[in-house]
Amino acid sequence: MSILSVKNVNKRFAGLQALDEVNIEVEAGIVHAIIGPNGAGKSTLLNCFVGRLMPDTGSVTFNGISLLGKSPHEINQAGVSRVFQTPEIFGDLNLLENVMIPTFARRDGAFKINAWSAVSDENDIEAQALSSLEDVGLIDSARVTASQLSRGDKRRLELAMCLVQQPKLLLLDEPTAGMARADTNNTIDLLKTIAEKDITMIIIEHDMHVVFSLAERISVLAQGTVIVEGLPDEIKGHPKVQEAYLGGAKL
Amino acid sequence: MKWLNIDKSDRLLLIVFVLAVLLGPVIMTPIGGGYPDLLQKFAIFGVFAIGFNILFGLTGYLSFGHAAFLGIGSYTAVWAFKLLTMNVVPAIILATVMGGVFALAIGFVALRRSGIYFSILTLAFAQMSYNLAYSVLTPITNGETGLQLRQHDARVIDGLFGVERTDALPTTELFGLSMSGWSGYYVCGVVLIITFFISLRIFRSPFGMMLRAIKSNQNRLSYTGVNTRPYTLAAFVISGMIAGLAGGLMAATDPLAGAERMQWTASGEIVLMTILGGAGTLVGPVIGAGVIKYFENIFSAFNHDILLNVFSFLPEALQQAAATFFGLFVGEGWHLTLGALFMLIVIFLPGGLMEGVNRILNMIRRRSSSSGPPAPAPAADASVKAGE
Numbered sequence: 001m002s003i004l005s006v007k008n009v010n011k012r013f014a015g016l017q018a019l020d021e022v023n024i025e026v027e028a029g030i031v032h033a034i035i036g037p038n039g040a041g042k043s044t045l046l047n048c049f050v051g052r053l054m055p056d057t058g059s060v061t062f063n064g065i066s067l068l069g070k071s072p073h074e075i076n077q078a079g080v081s082r083v084f085q086t087p088e089i090f091g092d093l094n095l096l097e098n099v100m101i102p103t104f105a106r107r108d109g110a111f112k113i114n115a116w117s118a119v120s121d122e123n124d125i126e127a128q129a130l131s132s133l134e135d136v137g138l139i140d141s142a143r144v145t146a147s148q149l150s151r152g153d154k155r156r157l158e159l160a161m162c163l164v165q166q167p168k169l170l171l172l173d174e175p176t177a178g179m180a181r182a183d184t185n186n187t188i189d190l191l192k193t194i195a196e197k198d199i200t201m202i203i204i205e206h207d208m209h210v211v212f213s214l215a216e217r218i219s220v221l222a223q224g225t226v227i228v229e230g231l232p233d234e235i236k237g238h239p240k241v242q243e244a245y246l247g248g249a250k251l
Numbered sequence: 252m253k254w255l256n257i258d259k260s261d262r263l264l265l266i267v268f269v270l271a272v273l274l275g276p277v278i279m280t281p282i283g284g285g286y287p288d289l290l291q292k293f294a295i296f297g298v299f300a301i302g303f304n305i306l307f308g309l310t311g312y313l314s315f316g317h318a319a320f321l322g323i324g325s326y327t328a329v330w331a332f333k334l335l336t337m338n339v340v341p342a343i344i345l346a347t348v349m350g351g352v353f354a355l356a357i358g359f360v361a362l363r364r365s366g367i368y369f370s371i372l373t374l375a376f377a378q379m380s381y382n383l384a385y386s387v388l389t390p391i392t393n394g395e396t397g398l399q400l401r402q403h404d405a406r407v408i409d410g411l412f413g414v415e416r417t418d419a420l421p422t423t424e425l426f427g428l429s430m431s432g433w434s435g436y437y438v439c440g441v442v443l444i445i446t447f448f449i450s451l452r453i454f455r456s457p458f459g460m461m462l463r464a465i466k467s468n469q470n471r472l473s474y475t476g477v478n479t480r481p482y483t484l485a486a487f488v489i490s491g492m493i494a495g496l497a498g499g500l501m502a503a504t505d506p507l508a509g510a511e512r513m514q515w516t517a518s519g520e521i522v523l524m525t526i527l528g529g530a531g532t533l534v535g536p537v538i539g540a541g542v543i544k545y546f547e548n549i550f551s552a553f554n555h556d557i558l559l560n561v562f563s564f565l566p567e568a569l570q571q572a573a574a575t576f577f578g579l580f581v582g583e584g585w586h587l588t589l590g591a592l593f594m595l596i597v598i599f600l601p602g603g604l605m606e607g608v609n610r611i612l613n614m615i616r617r618r619s620s621s622s623g624p625p626a627p628a629p630a631a632d633a634s635v636k637a638g639e
């Protein structure tokens with residue numbers, strides 16, 4: 001059964017067809033990778049899933065409900081969390097607060113005036129946030145201001161912020177970009193343990209090592225169109241992919 | 252066991268704050284500020300600044316029209332004195348409510364935009380209120396003369412309780428306690444303490460955390476499942492209510508209301524106070540309000556003759572030159588001094604006076620920790636909190 005269904009999506013930016021009749025079905029519970037050269041339209045596609053962009057035509061349905069025209073917070077409350085290509089975190093707040101906020105959002109919904117209770121009494125929320133920080137290996141920096149983190153750590157923080165919400169669908173836009181090899185491997189391991197839970201992941205990634213370690217299905221996007229889709233083994237040696245991706249060089 | 256549901260370090264902060272308010276006259280007398288009118292101003296502008304800080308300090312939305320709510324509060328309070336009673340309780344409550352009602356309407360429109368567009372919208376609204384008060388709304392505001400008490404005002408509630416009418420204008424009171432002089436200061440002081448306590452609770456609440464998240468990265472917050480608009484609107488309404496409250500207090504201590512209270516310079520002043528003291532900190536805005544009102548009081552009292560006196564040790568030509576030069580910065584020209592002071596702070600202490608205080612505290616801590624054992628991390632954390 002597919003959890004996310006993308007049908008005939010088009011998006012045009014002043015003279016540039018960024019997405020051209022994109023069709024993708026994402027099966028529930030798997031890791032689905034979207035790969036493709038720079039500028040292929042991968043981030044644009046994710047933007048159409050989370051309410052940042054509205055496709056010109058086509059449909060995006062999640063668990064049977066249309067995501068088009070919904071605002072970002074509604075889509076998140078429906079169970080979709082996203083890690084951005086450039087980390088989006090609360091730079092002025094510490095790591096613990098960064099993760100507590102999505103935890104509150106999950107418990108209290110999109111809006112609740114909770115002005116008379118103290119954050120320091122929210123032991124449950126704090127415990128969940130700390131455990132999420134522990135999962136991504138940032139527990140020792142819980143009281144550090146988030147803007148001071150390295151780019152790789154910011155990305156892991158963002159991942160913790162998404163994971164604490166226990167989303168049904170997790171969107172990852174290049175989650176290992178800017179990470180050293182050892183960190184990348186840690187992240188792969190982390191994502192593998194997450195994938196075992198009841199969670200669907202869409203991962204956009206440049207690093208083929210990451211893609212082939214994780215993906216159960218791969219769509220290849222080039223110039224806004226899905227040129228091939230299949231199992232990792234089918235993609236690996238596919239001539240069209242090599243042509244689009246590396247201009248003929250071997251993957 | 253948590254007392255008033257606040258943490259230990261905050262409890263200390265609250266106690267210090269209460270003591271500072273209670274001992275206000277004792278503290279201010281040695282530096283020439285120990286008289287009730289000035290201290291009333293400190294307290295009232297402290298309330299105003301705390302309210303402004305809940306919007307600007309927490310969410311980062313810079314309102315350039317907050318004086319309008321102050322003015323609305325004052326008009327409402329004076330009308331309450333005229334129509335209902337000289338007791339300040341109904342006046343202050345109604346002023347707060349009206350501040351909130353107007354903030355709800357204005358916030359609903361202005362919060363559709365953020366950044367500079369939001370600021371411009373609030374400024375436009377305040378200027379509109381200012382102009383309306385002078386034109387169409389004259390029956391309510393009494394135009395340029397300002398709204399004043401009259402002997403023959405209705406004062407329905409006072410009438411019911413058989414308060415006697417005399418030939419003199421009635422004066423404001425709180426169940427018999429006069430609102431002028433020191434008793435007036437202490438009424439304002441108690442309101443200041445209550446407002447500070449509310450602000451403290453908001454700062455430490457999940458709601459306050461959401462507001463700070465809006466300032467830090469509103470985009471991320473939406474993708475985290477939070478509908479940010481009602482949060483900003485709630486902050487705007489709370490801060491509008493507190494501005495209305497401050498306006499009500501202003502009228503309670505001096506029962507007249509004029510449109511100049513809503514002018515853009517008044518809106519700008521509250522921005523200056525908050526930034527000068529430290530936007531987003533708990534006590535900074537109160538300190539900023541105090542500092543500005545204190546220096547305003549000192550500098551605007553100077554005139555050419557006093558300056559000549561000050562420079563009497565100089566030869567006559569120099570004395571005249573010095574008095575003329577410094578004359579630019581005092582009296583009516585005191586805003587020039589304020590501008591210069593503000594520039595210095597923003598350039599050297601972008602976090603306001605509270606950043607200066609924290610830097611000094613950190614220096615002392617570092618010095619004491621280099622001689623003694625290293626300070627444990629939790630202690631450092633607590634003092635940062637207290638420093639806020």
Ligand SMILES: Nc1ncnc2c1ncn2[C@@H]1O[C@H](COP(=O)(O)OP(=O)(O)O)[C@@H](O)[C@H]1O
Nearest residue numbers: 013016018036037038039040041042043044045
């Ligand atoms: N908001 C935008 N306005 C105009 N052009 C855009 C916008 N977002 C993306 N693009 C363009 O769309 C194309 C696809 O971009 P993107 O989706 O970011 O690619 P990818 O993530 O696959 O590298 C690029 O040519 C990019 O310049």
Ligand SMILES: [Mg+2]
Nearest residue numbers: 042043044085
């Ligand atoms: Mg991209």
